[in-house]
Every structure is written in structure tokens, then in C-alpha cells.
Amino acid sequence: MQMARALGLPVHKVYSYGEHHENGRVIGSILMEAMPGEMLDEVHEGMTPEEKETVAAELKHYLGIMRSYSNPWGTTVCSVIGGSLYSTRTCPRIFVPCDDEAAFNTFLHYCCRPTDEGYHGCIPFKEAQRRAHLMDNMPHQIVFTHGDLWSHNILVKDGHITAIIDWETAGWYPEYWEITTPQRWQSPDSFWPKTLKFITDDKYAEEFQCEIALWELSADAIAGF
Numbered sequence: 001m002q003m004a005r006a007l008g009l010p011v012h013k014v015y016s017y018g019e020h021h022e023n024g025r026v027i028g029s030i031l032m033e034a035m036p037g038e039m040l041d042e043v044h045e046g047m048t049p050e051e052k053e054t055v056a057a058e059l060k061h062y063l064g065i066m067r068s069y070s071n072p073w074g075t076t077v078c079s080v081i082g083g084s085l086y087s088t089r090t091c092p093r094i095f096v097p098c099d100d101e102a103a104f105n106t107f108l109h110y111c112c113r114p115t116d117e118g119y120h121g122c123i124p125f126k127e128a129q130r131r132a133h134l135m136d137n138m139p140h141q142i143v144f145t146h147g148d149l150w151s152h153n154i155l156v157k158d159g160h161i162t163a164i165i166d167w168e169t170a171g172w173y174p175e176y177w178e179i180t181t182p183q184r185w186q187s188p189d190s191f192w193p194k195t196l197k198f199i200t201d202d203k204y205a206e207e208f209q210c211e212i213a214l215w216e217l218s219a220d221a222i223a224g225f
Contacts, residue, residue, distance in 0.1 A: 003080050003144070004170070007069070009062055010035075010163045037155030037162035044151065044191050051159030052195075058161045059154070060199040063178065067143045071172045075100040075142060079171045087147060087169050089181055091218065101174050105136055111218040123216045131213035138207060140174035147171060150182045151192040176207040183208060184215060 004011045012032040019028050044052065073082045078097035086094050091111035098104040112129070123131070146153070147169030155163040179200055183193045197205075 004066075004146075004164070004167055007065055007144075009065065010161060011167065012163065012165065035155055035163035035165070037157035039152045040154040040156050041151035041192070043156065047156075047159065054159050055154075055156055055161055056195055056199050059195070062161070062164065063199065066145070067141070067175065069144055071142045071144075073097075073172060077101065077104040077142060077171070077173055080144075085147075085169070085171045087181075089184065101140060101142065102136070104174065108214060108218070109133075112214070123213060125217070128213040128216045132210055132217060135207060135210040135214075138210070140176055142172050143175045143178075145171060145173040145175075145178045147173065147177070147181070149178055149196075151195075176204040176211075179204045180208045180211045184211075 002014065005013065012035055015031045015033070017028065017030050019026050021027070040055065047055070076082070076097050076099055077085070079085050082097065084094055084096050090108065095107060098107055109132070112132075146164065146167060148166055149164075153164060153166045154161060155165060179196050182196060186193050188194075
């Protein structure tokens with residue numbers, strides 16, 4: 001979050017951080033400033049077309065800022081400070097840095113299940129495996145990524161973005177990750193997937209098809225982890 005703020009993105013100011021122990025676990029707490037606005041997923045239906053276009057343009061601008069900075073860790077997929085990452089769509093959810101995108105792809109296949117059907121029974125295993133591995137031949141830049149860019153993590157007021165919140169999954173990822181990850185569990189024709197595809201000119205359509213196959217193969221493990 002501090003890095004995002006340093007880049008000029010609309011994020012909370014952090015005042016302090018503390019830890020306490022509870023049932024053998026270390027629990028962290030953060031004191032930060034309150035940001036104005038409401039969650040985009042709760043108010044977008046009442047927004048005018050012009051307001052929606054403004055929000056999309058602002059989000060595209062902020063993503064451009066994030067992607068304009070080079071990864072200080074070279075090709076490594078890692079946290080902002082070069083360490084382990086946390087993501088709700090990987091298994092395990094906390095994982096060590098990957099040296100490059102190829103190593104990251106190998107990690108993503110760690111939870112694939114060699115069954116006759118995928119998670120939803122939509123894609124036979126062999127075909128899903130073939131589709132998922134097409135990503136191996138799609139090189140990407142490793143860019144600064146929010147990692148959980150769902151519409152409920154965007155605050156808006158008066159037709160403008162006031163804050164991007166919940167940066168705990170941020171890190172350096174392949175460029176498609178920001179766009180394809182939030183489309184999971186949503187209809188392709190719903191508001192947020194359409195917005196994400198619009199601001200990137202649907203650049204990651206092929207990657208999204210690979211992702212669907214990978215989710216089919218590994219969703220059981222991820223959901224139950």
C-alpha cells in the first residue's frame with residue numbers, strides 16, 4: 001500500500017501497524033485513514049453512462065501508472081519487497097517467489113487434478129490441460145499488480161474513483177494477472193469483466209481462455225485449501 005501511495009495512486013494513508021497473539025497465531029492490525037466513497041459494485045447500477053466511462057478511464061490511467069515502473073527484482077514473480085506472495089486463487093495461498101514466468105506457470109499447475117472432469121465438469125482433463133499449457137508460449141512483462149482488483153475494492157464518489165483498497169495481494173506478477181483473476185466466478189457479460197476488458201482493449205482474451213482451463217483443473221484444490 002505504501003508503494004501504491006508513493007506512485008500517486010488513491011490509497012489510504014497508514015498511521016500504524018501492530019500485532020498480537022491469539023490462539024498461537026500472530027494477528028496483525030492496521031490503523032489507516034478513512035477514504036470517502038462507496039464500493040463500486042454496490043453503486044454502479046445507479047451510475048450514468050458518463051460516470052461509468054469516467055471511472056473506466058481513471059482506472060485505465062492508474063493501471064498505466066502501475067505498469068510504467070520496472071520490476072526491481074528483474075523477472076521474478078514476487079511481493080513488492082521481493083518476498084513471498086499471498087493470493088486467494090493459488091494453492092498454497094502463500095507461496096515463495098518464482099524466478100520467472102515459466103517457474104510461475106509450473107507453480108500454478110501444482111494443484112491440477114488428473115481426473116476425467118474439471119471442477120465444473122465442463123472441460124475434459126486432457127483438453128483442459130492442453131488449453132492451460134498454451135500460456136507457456138505467451139511471454140508477459142512482470143508488472144506491479146494489485147492482485148485482487150474486484151469492483152468491491154474500488155471506491156467511488158460523484159462519478160470518480162476515490163480509493164483503491166485491500167492491497168494485501170499486491171506484488172510483481174505477469175501483466176494478464178490483474179485482468180483475468182477478477183473475472184473468475186463472474187459472467188463474461190457482467191459489469192466488471194466488461195469494464196476490465198474495455199480498459200485493456202480485450203488484450204488478454206487468449207490468456208483468459210487458458211485461465212478458465214487452469215481453474216477447471218485446480219479449483220477443487222484452491223477452494224478447499
